[in-house]
Amino acid sequence: MAFKLSVANEATKKSLISQCRRISSYFQPSESEYESKPVYPPILDLSYEARKERKIEEIAQNITKLGTVEEKLIELNAPKYYGWWALNLYERVISYNALPFTQFATRTCLVNELPSIYNDVDAIALKSLPIIKDKLNDLLLQEFEYVSPRTNRKGETKSEATESDRRSRNFIPLLNRLLVNQLSQHNEDLQTTEVDYEPRLEAFWSLGGIEPGKILKNIREKNEKFHKGKADDPIDRPIQYYGSPRLSLRHNKPLPQLLDRNSGLSVEGTVPSWNLDPRVMGYKYKFCRAVNVPGFWPGTETQHGYMSYLSRGYLKRRDEELSISDHQDALHVQAILHSFAWTLSQACYLGFGPYTELTYPLSTQTIITDGQNYSFSAYQLNTCALYNKHSGDANPHRNVCFSTDEMKLYDIIENGQVKGFNDDVLKSLIKFYLIKPTEPQVNMRPYLSPELYIGNVSDTERRQKTEKNFKFLVSNRPNHILKDEIHQWEKIYKIDHDTRPMEKKIRFFETGDPAPGMKRLDDFNPKYVPKHLRNPPKRSRRGRLPVQPSIKL
Amino acid sequence: MSTRIYPAFKSGSPKLRVFLPDFWMKLVKPSHNLLPNQVQFVVSSQMTKLDVKQYLEKIYNLPVVHVSTYNQMGKTKTLPNTYVTKETDEKIAFVTLHKDHKFVFPEIHGSTDIYDEQTKTMKQTKELYAQKTNINISKQGVPTWFSH
Numbered sequence: 296m297a298f299k300l301s302v303a304n305e306a307t308k309k310s311l312i313s314q315c316r317r318i319s320s321y322f323q324p325s326e327s328e329y330e331s332k333p334v335y336p337p338i339l340d341l342s343y344e345a346r347k348e349r350k351i352e353e354i355a356q357n358i359t360k361l362g363t364v365e366e367k368l369i370e371l372n373a374p375k376y377y378g379w380w381a382l383n384l385y386e387r388v389i390s391y392n393a394l395p396f397t398q399f400a401t402r403t404c405l406v407n408e409l410p411s412i413y414n415d416v417d418a419i420a421l422k423s424l425p426i427i428k429d430k431l432n433d434l435l436l437q438e439f440e441y442v443s444p445r446t447n448r449k450g451e452t453k454s455e456a457t458e459s460d461r462r463s464r465n466f467i468p469l470l471n472r473l474l475v476n477q478l479s480q481h482n483e484d485l486q487t488t489e490v491d492y493e494p495r496l497e498a499f500w501s502l503g504g505i506e507p508g509k510i511l512k513n514i515r516e517k518n519e520k521f522h523k524g525k526a527d528d529p530i531d532r533p534i535q536y537y538g539s540p541r542l543s544l545r546h547n548k549p550l551p552q553l554l555d556r557n558s559g560l561s562v563e564g565t566v567p568s569w570n571l572d573p574r575v576m577g578y579k580y581k582f583c584r585a586v587n588v589p590g591f592w593p594g595t596e597t598q599h600g601y602m603s604y605l606s607r608g609y610l611k612r613r614d615e616e617l618s619i620s621d622h623q624d625a626l627h628v629q630a631i632l633h634s635f636a637w638t639l640s641q642a643c644y645l646g647f648g649p650y651t652e653l654t655y656p657l658s659t660q661t662i663i664t665d666g667q668n669y670s671f672s673a674y675q676l677n678t679c680a681l682y683n684k685h686s687g688d689a690n691p692h693r694n695v696c697f698s699t700d701e702m703k704l705y706d707i708i709e710n711g712q713v714k715g716f717n718d719d720v721l722k723s724l725i726k727f728y729l730i731k732p733t734e735p736q737v738n739m740r741p742y743l744s745p746e747l748y749i750g751n752v753s754d755t756e757r758r759q760k761t762e763k764n765f766k767f768l769v770s771n772r773p774n775h776i777l778k779d780e781i782h783q784w785e786k787i788y789k790i791d792h793d794t795r796p797m798e799k800k801i802r803f804f805e806t807g808d809p810a811p812g813m814k815r816l817d818d819f820n821p822k823y824v825p826k827h828l829r830n831p832p833k834r835s836r837r838g839r840l841p842v843q844p845s846i847k848l
Numbered sequence: 849m850s851t852r853i854y855p856a857f858k859s860g861s862p863k864l865r866v867f868l869p870d871f872w873m874k875l876v877k878p879s880h881n882l883l884p885n886q887v888q889f890v891v892s893s894q895m896t897k898l899d900v901k902q903y904l905e906k907i908y909n910l911p912v913v914h915v916s917t918y919n920q921m922g923k924t925k926t927l928p929n930t931y932v933t934k935e936t937d938e939k940i941a942f943v944t945l946h947k948d949h950k951f952v953f954p955e956i957h958g959s960t961d962i963y964d965e966q967t968k969t970m971k972q973t974k975e976l977y978a979q980k981t982n983i984n985i986s987k988q989g990v991p992t993w994f995s996h
Contacts, residue, residue, distance in 0.1 A: 391913050392885075392947045509880060575883055577916055618901075619913050619946060787924050792932050 343521040344528075351531075351683050355650035362744030363752065364593040364644055365765040369816075371499065371585040371649065372768055376814035377778045378582040379533040381499070382573050386538030386633060387609035389625045390576040391617050395567040397628045400502055400534060401635040402681055403674075403694040404564025405627060409723070410553040410673055410697045416729040419481050420722050427477050428721060432713050434473060438466045439666060440708050459665050460608035466666045467541045467604045468492065478728045485728060488544045489597045494590025496538045498636035500649040500679065503686035505532045506570050529570060531682050535583050536636040540590075540661075543603040543637075547596050548732035549739075550658045553675045554695065561656075561677045564693040582778070582812075586769045587648070589640035594748045598644055600637050602660040602727060605629060607668065623700055626670045630661050631696050634674030642679050646743035652680040655737045660727050667705060669720050671727065672698035699723070779803055779811045871895055873903060873941070877953050884952075885945045893919065893939040900941045911946035 339345070358370045372378075384400075398405060444452050445461065452458055471490065479485040507515070507530050515522035522528075554560060574580065591598065607626065614620050638657045639649070647653050657676045662669060678685070678692035702723075706715030746752050749761045781790070781804060788794045790804065800806055874890040882888065891900055897915040904910040922935030945951065984992050 391944055392883075506881065571881055571883065575881070575886065577914070617913055619911075787932060791924055792926050794926075794932060 344525075348683065355680070355682070358648065359651045359742050363746055363749045363761075364646065364743065365749040365761050367646070367648060367651075368585075368587060368643060369761065369765055369768060371587075373816045375585075375812070376816050376818060377774065377812060378584045379499075379535070380580055380812070381533035381535040381583050381585075382578055383581045383583065384534060384536045384578060384632060386496075386536075386540075386605070386629060388578075389609075389613065389628050390578065391619070391621065392624065393576055393628045394624045396569055396573060396576055397631050398567050399504075399569035399686075400573070400681075401631055401694060402566055402678055402686065402690070402692075403631050403635065403696050404560060404566055405631070406560065406564075406695065406697045407700065408697060409671060409699060409726075412551065412553055412730065413673075413723075413726045416726050417722075419729055420725040423477060423481060423725060424718060424722060427474065427725060428716070428718070430473055430477070431470070431721065432716070434466075434469055435666070435705065435708065435713050436711060438462065438469065440711060454612070456608045456610075456612040458608075459611060460606050463606040463608065463665045464493075464541060467606070467664065471542055471544070471604070474724065474728050478725065482729050482731055484546060484548070484732050487597075488546050488601055491543045491545070491590050493539050493541060494543055495588055496536075496540065496590055496633070496637055496640065497586045497588045498536045498640045499533065499585040499587055500639060501531045501533050501682040503531045503681060503683045504529045504570060506530075506572060508572060532573070533585065535581075535585065536632060538633055538636060540603040540633065540637075541606050543590055544601040545591070545597045546599050546601045546732045548734050549599040550601065550660070550730060551733045552656045552735075553658050553673055553697065556656045556675075556677050556692065560695045561675070561693060562691055564695055566693055584768055584771060585649075586771065587640040587643040588769060589637055589644065593644050594750055598641065599732065600641055600659045601732065602662070603633065603637065605633060605661060605663045607663050607665050626663055626701055627672075627696075627698050629663060630670065630672040630698050631674070634659050634661050634672065634696060635676065635694065638674065638676035639679050642676065646740045647679055650680055650682060651742055652685070653678060654741055655735060655739075660730070662724070662727065663701075668701045668703055669724065670699055670701045671723050672696055871899060871903060873900065875953075882942070883944075884950045885947050887943045887945065887951050889941040889943065891917070891939050891941045893937060895939065895941075897941075900943065904943065910943075911949055912943055913946055914944040915941055916944075917941045 339349070354374075358367055361367045361370055394405075397403070439462070442465075444458060446452050453461075468490075475485050475488070506527060511530070512526050515526040515528075589598075589600065607629075610620075610622055610625060613625065638659050642648060642653060642657055653676065659674050659676075661672045661674065663672075664670075674697070675695045677694050678690055681690070684690075702717065702720045703715075704717055704720045705713045708714070740747065749758055749765070752758045752761075779802075781802075785802070785804075789802075803809075803811065870892060871894075872892050873895075876888055876890050878886075878888045889900070895903075895917075897917055900915045900917065901912045904912050917939055920938045920940050922937050924932055924934045926932050980992070984990070987994065
């Protein structure tokens with residue numbers, strides 16, 4: 296039966312009909328109107344904590360769903376235009392007694408010996424030891440005896456720390472070249488390794504289980520509706536690590552796993568408990584981008600870390616600040632942080648990351664040396680998602696760091712002779728080069744699309760935009776428009792004391808706009824393009840589909 | 849270091865006299881949770897990190913490992929019908945002792961039971977007053993027994 300519209304005006308009639316069409320839908324008769332078994336939507340916990348957790352989980356899912364490495368890394372930055380208020384950790388700035396916090400922050404258990412995998416190559420190491428010992432003797436004399444220290448015009452040398460760093464910077468590449476040349480006959484994979492000198496290493500992760508700051512605590516105490524008795528509930532803190540090994544080797548096949556991921560130390564290892572704000576250690580928070588760079592760009596063929604050398608000159612600078620020397624703890628901390636950061640950033644290039652859990656372990660080897668003292672460590676990354684509750688009991692996995700104490704290669708160099716040479720140290724050094732990388736029998740990139748990297752995507756616009764934005768983000772250059780800030784006089788005379796009520800309210804804290812720190816990455820005015828150059832050209836709003844991607848860059 | 853005026857020399861006057869320094873350190877309750885081997889102080893603002901360390905090591909024989917300081921701006925407040933004024937700035941020092949050394953801030957005023965009770969009763973009274981005034985909120989300026 297058709298309805299007859301009794302409207303006098305013809306134009307009104309037309310518009311009414313068009314509106315009716317827009318909101319109407321087809322009638323689709325189903326075969327059976329009722330299901331035999333009732334289906335209900337899932338019953339969700341509507342408490343504040345549960346909702347918050349679901350929100351974080353949704354963010355994690357959004358990142359995991361993305362197809363290419365670059366898009367995943369950009370998405371980490373999506374909520375923060377001006378960067379995350381993140382704890383900044385540096386390779387050469389280590390606080391006193393930092394081991395418990397470092398172990399908690401990286402979820403690592405520490406073992407004070409090397410894993411059993413190195414016992415398998417004992418025989419080959421012993422065989423090649425005498426030849427290498429001779430050559431290393433010459434190298435040590437050349438670098439530490441015959442080279443005169445670099446001085447300025449007055450004959451002064453720089454600080455001991457700088458001098459030590461300079462010597463290790465010269466020595467480590469030569470040591471690596473010597474060992475690779477001598478051992479590539481025993482381990483053919485060494486011939487195809489790539490060497491990086493002082494590569495850039497940065498890693499970002501989100502750490503759960505940290506107590507809230509003073510401001511947040513106050514807010515929670517005031518808001519009794521949601522936070523009654525829960526003012527001290529732990530929160531997530533982002534962490535950004537900056538480092539640069541003296542030398543790193545990488546290969547197109549990953550290292551074999553050091554121990555099983557689902558048993559033994561990987562599940563039962565002890566990680567110290569911690570809930571304090573990391574600032575009590577003397578570390579600082581800063582606004583910084585979430586950057587994961589393992590020393591090379593996505594798409595490089597040799598993208599699995601094999602080994603890295605770190606220097607230890609900073610320990611001398613540290614001794615001046617602290618009245619007690621705890622070198623051994625500092626070396627463990629340096630090894631753990633470097634190994635975790637390097638494996639995590641490699642994991643990011645494989646499609647995992649701070650919000651996507653690993654499906655198989657990654658391992659790496661680290662040597663910290665200044666030519667005379669050596670500490671060896673082997674690290675296995677079993678878990679890299681440490682956000683929210685993954686830092687607590689809900690996460691079954693622990694990372695494992697096998698780290699030896701520092702050992703002396705020789706006692707002293709006198710009169711053109713190396714005295715007190717320690718063969719065990721050289722043997723451990725050789726063994727590190729004899730571990731053969733193997734192709735794992737698992738899907739290495741379960742969370743990536745077949746294209747893997749944005750460079751392989753055929754959509755030109757998406758490719759170019761993502762590429763450009765990714766490179767800008769990881770460059771760590773400041774934004775074109777700097778962050779709006781509250782000046783001290785404004786804090787006193789406008790916020791704390793309302794002494795200027797008649798002034799026009801135009802600043803962000805007066806107008807009620809969200810704080811600049813809440814600005815999202817896609818929250819900016821796009822570049823102006825003249826109408827005739829737009830692709831597709833601007834059309835009327837009618838009939839346009841509602842498109843809302845997660846980030847429109 | 850002392851800012852006191854050193855006495856002028858007079859022949860036959862007593863030899864070099866040692867004055868107490870201007871330096872002072874005030875042990876305070878930590879403003880936030882610290883590690884067990886950390887202590888918070890308010891120190892006189894001309895003291896440096898080295899001074900803080902020397903003070904604790906030489907006078908109290910404490911195993912100081914690290915000292916960090918910062919200057920905290922004094923709080924501002926408005927005097928009634930006059931200006932905004934500021935209290936004096938303070939230097940805060942966080943001292944890290946050897947990791948085996950533990951420090952717990954002592955309870956100076958004994959248990960806080962009496963204080964808690966007082967605050968509780970005060971809160972109850974306030975709530976009661978709020979309830980009473982809330983009944984009469986639609987007819988302000990009228991006695992509470994007035995029902996129309």
